[in-house]
Amino acid sequence: MARQWHLINDSPPPGHSGAYNMGVDEALLRAVARGDWPPTLRLYAWSPPCLSLGQGQGLAEVDSERLAALGWGLVRRPSGGRAILHTDELTYSVALPGDHPLVAGDVVESYRRISAALLRALRQLGAQPEAERAETRGVHQGAVCFERPSHYEITVGGRKLIGSAQVRRKEHGGGVLQHGTLPLYGDIARICEALVYADEAERAQARQQVRARAATLYDALGEVVSWEQAAAAVREAFRATFEIEWVETRLDGALAAQAARLEREVYGSAAWTGKRR
Numbered sequence: 381m382a383r384q385w386h387l388i389n390d391s392p393p394p395g396h397s398g399a400y401n402m403g404v405d406e407a408l409l410r411a412v413a414r415g416d417w418p419p420t421l422r423l424y425a426w427s428p429p430c431l432s433l434g435q436g437q438g439l440a441e442v443d444s445e446r447l448a449a450l451g452w453g454l455v456r457r458p459s460g461g462r463a464i465l466h467t468d469e470l471t472y473s474v475a476l477p478g479d480h481p482l483v484a485g486d487v488v489e490s491y492r493r494i495s496a497a498l499l500r501a502l503r504q505l506g507a508q509p510e511a512e513r514a515e516t517r518g519v520h521q522g523a524v525c526f527e528r529p530s531h532y533e534i535t536v537g538g539r540k541l542i543g544s545a546q547v548r549r550k551e552h553g554g555g556v557l558q559h560g561t562l563p564l565y566g567d568i569a570r571i572c573e574a575l576v577y578a579d580e581a582e583r584a585q586a587r588q589q590v591r592a593r594a595a596t597l598y599d600a601l602g603e604v605v606s607w608e609q610a611a612a613a614v615r616e617a618f619r620a621t622f623e624i625e626w627v628e629t630r631l632d633g634a635l636a637a638q639a640a641r642l643e644r645e646v647y648g649s650a651a652w653t654g655k656r657r
Contacts, residue, residue: 382623383622383623383625384625385419385420385624386419386420386421386627386629387421387422387615387626387627387628388420388421388422388423388424388629388631389628390404390424391425392608393607394425394427395425396427397643397648398430398431398432398454399453399455399648400639401424401426401430402455402457402646402647403640403643403644405458405475405559406647407635407638407639408557408635409475409555409556409557410549410555410638411475412475412477412555413478413549413551413552413554414553415477418627419474420473420475421472421473421474421614421615422473422475423470423472423614425607426453426466426469428451428453429452429465429466430452430455430466431447431453431465431571432456432463433454433455433456433457433462434456434457434459435458435459435547436460437456437462442463442574443574443575446574447574452574454653455648456647456652456655457545457559458547459557461545463571463575464571465570465574468564468565469561469562469563469564470561470611472498472560473559473560474557474559475556476555476557477553478549478553480556483548483556487548490556490558492532494544494558495532497617497618497622498511498534498560498562498617499511500617500620501613501614501617502536502542504617507536507597508536509536509541509600510534510536511532511533511535512533536595536600539594539595540595541563541595541597541600543560544558544559544561545558562614563594563596564597564598564604564606564607564610565596565598565604567591568590568591568595568596568599569588569590569591572586572587572590597610
């Protein structure tokens with residue numbers, strides 16, 4: 381028998397601000413942990429382009445003047461990991477109660493399980509992805525998410541294609557949020573324009589390193605896949621992989637209000653963005 385999940389197709393391009401997107405993800409995590417909301421897959425986009433930092437990443441790595449000149453947003457995620465530039469991409473988030481079978485065991489095992497659906501979606505789109513447990517010890521800890529290995533990272537041709545991060549909460553019975561990004565097209569190294577480097581030569585070297593280690597879906601296929609096409613593939617892959625019956629929905633009144641408060645008081649606040657845990 382299929383399991384019912386909520387599906388939120390939230391804002392195909394141009395999308396929402398970073399603070400809004402993180403506020404919604406946080407609100408879903410809390411609601412699922414309390415048992416007020418079922419397991420949920422959310423698919424969304426960002427506008428304007430936004431640099432997101434992992435919850436423990438230093439703000440000093442961001443070149444605020446260049447960021448402002450580019451017109452990009454800045455937000456700190458509730459999850460870990462390193463910086464990601466969100467633009468020209470499909471972003472997914474999965475909110476699950478802490479006792480859900482998909483997140484049983486440790487973080488690595490849950491990454492492996494969820495990656496099965498992401499791999500299936502990419503194959504449906506024509507890519508030939510791989511997933512393997514990456515060795516992170518002794519690896520250069522750069523500022524950019526896509527230049528460093530992660531648990532069960534998804535690659536094409538040896539280059540990272542999907543970057544994901546996870547947060548686990550014990551409050552309200554416990555919940556897990558995993559969100560990640562699938563770059564669809566554009567220069568994957570654009571993120572380097574908003575980070576701090578000693579000089580332009582170091583910035584140019586960083587661009588080359590990111591391009592060598594990361595890819596967009598266009599790089600993998602040689603053609604542009606739209607947000608809608610990618611979203612459809614991810615929806616179908618999650619449905620088939622985990623035997624889900626989708627209930628398409630939007631945030632209800634109480635949950636929408638909580639997301640708005642989190643957007644305003646947490647993810648849109650300088651205190652949170654400047655905080656390093």
